[in-house]
């Protein structure tokens with residue numbers, strides 16, 4: 001079968017790899033109809049993880065069951081299914097507590113596993129014609145409809161970025177009427193803002209510098225903050241000051257209650273876009289979020305970064321104002337999204353017409369054009385907000 005294979009930094013190829021075969025009785029093989037490219041894939045593409053050459057990439061798949069092992073009972077050949085990016089056993093201590101992102105039975109190296117990801121187990125990725133799904137009853141979520149229908153682009157986002165947007169709003173404590181600042185207007189940031197609005201937030205700011213991404217933020221009713229026009233913290237405080245939004249809380253509460261970091265460790269310096277500043281967003285949120293507020297850091301941070309800007313960054317160590325965070329009584333939530341916890345609830349919001357996350361999808365393209373799609377997405381080029389690869393095209 002054809003698959004997207006990492007060859008080295010900023011080099012991928014679409015190549016023939018062996019077809020998957022059922023190896024365990026709880027395995028299934030799924031024919032992929034859509035596989036999205038994620039900002040998380042770019043960290044590997046950029047050579048900023050421990051991912052080695054030969055890895056089949058991709059962890060955001062939607063497809064149709066082709067074959068099941070003898071002990072799979074809840075899905076069968078022909079079913080339309082979505083695979084959460086986390087691979088989980090469904091029965092270990094952490095899975096039973098809902099933390100499928102930290103499954104204890106699927107990765108010998110750490111808690112948690114995913115398709116096609118550095119450090120997250122030996123699993124092949126989903127940007128391919130077929131995907132081997134372990135513990136298929138746990139790791140396939142049934143979807144209604146038929147391949148390539150009007151939900152195709154919405155459903156594929158249930159594998160990661162729509163649940164990650166929701167998870168961010170959970171960690172950040174978003175509730176009716178709250179104020180939220182989202183840093184990063186990539187797929188994750190845009191959907192975090194969208195989820196905040198679905199959950200009734202009163203004010204939602206989205207910070208980035210990329211025009212088409214900021215336009216999408218405005219399109220859903222968020223306020224776009226362009227950091228190339230000046231310090232984004234000051235811009236948000238100015239708006240709140242001007243509009244009297246902190247009137248009840250007074251000057252100590254001029255910031256926002258909920259902060260969402262949707263950028264990750266390759267964050268760029270606002271003043272000099274050619275330079276990286278890995279802690280710039282967390283630091284901004286420590287300053288911007290009001291006392292007793294919450295910060296959700298769903299952007300990715302890794303313990304080993306071969307391209308880190310200094311010896312500390314190479315080990316995933318960054319300077320942040322922890323004393324200020326503590327003094328303000330802020331909470332900081334992090335980590336991989338436990339997708340299974342949210343996937344069927346968010347699927348139902350899509351099916352009932354309450355949510356249409358596919359507003360972020362800007363391009364659908366054949367699997368064979370993955371090298372160009374990766375290169376353009378990596379540059380955050382206009383028109384490449386979220387790219388979906390189509391193995392059958």
Ligand SMILES: NC(=O)c1ccc[n+]([C@@H]2O[C@H](COP(=O)([O-])OP(=O)(O)OC[C@H]3O[C@@H](n4cnc5c(N)ncnc54)[C@H](O)[C@@H]3O)[C@@H](O)[C@H]2O)c1
Nearest residue numbers: 039040184186187188263264267268298299300335336337
């Ligand atoms: N926690 C999880 O389970 C999870 C799931 C999916 C993705 N992620 C991570 O989320 C992050 C975002 O991914 P994405 O798919 O949205 O794609 P992305 O990487 O394209 O989005 C990042 C956005 O941040 C912007 N940005 C860069 N520096 C900035 C700064 N200093 N201030 C504000 N904005 C800045 C970029 O212009 C870009 O639009 C990545 O790190 C990804 O690995 C985490």
Ligand SMILES: [Zn+2]
Nearest residue numbers: 038040060160
């Ligand atoms: Zn992803």
Ligand SMILES: [Zn+2]
Nearest residue numbers: 089092095103
């Ligand atoms: Zn488990």
